[in-house]
Amino acid sequence: MTADPGLFETIHSLRAMRRLKPDPVPDEMIRQIIEAGTCAPSGQNLQRWSFLVVTDAEGKQFFGERYHYWLRNRFANTIESIDPASSDGRVMNSALYLGEHMHEAPVLLFCCGKxxxxxxVPQAARVGLAPPSYGSIYPAVQNILLAARGLGLGASLTTMHQMFEPEMQAFFGIPEEWGVVAVIPIGFPLGKFGPVTRAPAPTKTHFNRWGQGKPGLAAPDG
Ligand SMILES: Cc1cc2nc3c(=O)[nH]c(=O)nc-3n(C[C@H](O)[C@H](O)[C@H](O)COP(=O)(O)O)c2cc1C
Known part of the structure; x- marks a missing residue:
């Protein structure tokens, strides 16, 4: 097991790791990862989350085929026109690689919310199924990504399942009152962890009033 890299190094190197080895992930690691998820905050501490661990070939095949189909369908125009050497092109290549290999990921972790x-949304306007409570699930999802990174496992947040959600819920027996917020493929990474590429934090920071800067802290660019 990779030694725990420490909180800030973990945060700064938490990239989407989409290229995974086929080696199985020990159940104990999956347990630790889900436990980290369940340490997250949720509104009123209701903890309305549930996790489905999928490792069987049939389940992964079902999910992977549809994920790959919809990824290519949804981004068909982008795939045709994008420069593969550009940074957006590299993200697209990596996403397409994951699409092709999704069914080979050792673990697919479905993060579900009530x-x-x-x-x-006023009471009178509440018709049909509510969306899952995204705000209450994403802190758990982020903890899961951090825990996977801490254990030296590659993981990435995916949401393409939204394109085939009813069929997927039926296949996996997920009740209607639960929604799948994210599906996280997890495995030992083929590549190396490295720093994330992000705009400098001060460009996203305002001081006291929107649009105001402060040397060394805030230099908002929009
Ligand atoms: C809400 C959300 C949805 C995402 N959906 C997908 C997805 O369906 N497929 C995928 O490959 N990556 C997905 N990602 C991952 C982002 O593409 C990735 O985090 C971003 O490009 C930054 O890359 P990095 O984390 O490697 O730095 C998603 C991320 C978020 C936050």
């Missing part, structure tokens, strides 16, 4: 209307 369907719950946001406060802002």
């Amino acid at each position: 369907r719950d209307w946001p406060f802002v």
Whole structure:
């Protein structure tokens, strides 16, 4: 097992690791990862999350085929026109690689949230199924990604399942009152962890009033 890299190094190197080895991931690691997810905060501490661990070939094949189909369908125009050497092109290549190999990922972790209307939707307007409570699940999803990185495992957040959600819920027996927020393929990484590429934090920071800067802290660019 890779030694725990420490919190800030973990955060700074938490890239989407889409190229995974086929080697199985020990159950104990999966347990630790899910436990980290369940340490996350949730509204009123209701913990309305549930996790489905998929490792069987049939389940992964079902998911992988549809994920790959919809990825190519949804991004058909981009795939045709993008420069593969550009940074967007590299992200697309990596996403396509994952699409092709999704069924080979050792573990697919489905992060599910109870369907719950946001406060802002008035009672009278609440018809049909509510969306899953994304805000209550994403902290758990981020903890899961951090825990995987801490254990030296590659993982990436994916949401393309939204394109085939009803069929997927039926196949895996996920009840209607639960929604799948993210599906995280997990395995030992083929490549190396490295720093994330992001705009400098001060360009995203305002001080006291929107648009105001402060040397060394805030230099908002929009
Ligand atoms: C809400 C959300 C949805 C995402 N959906 C997908 C997805 O469906 N497939 C995928 O390959 N990556 C997906 N990603 C990962 C992003 O593409 C990735 O984090 C981003 O390009 C930055 O890359 P990096 O994490 O390697 O630095 C998603 C990320 C977020 C936050």
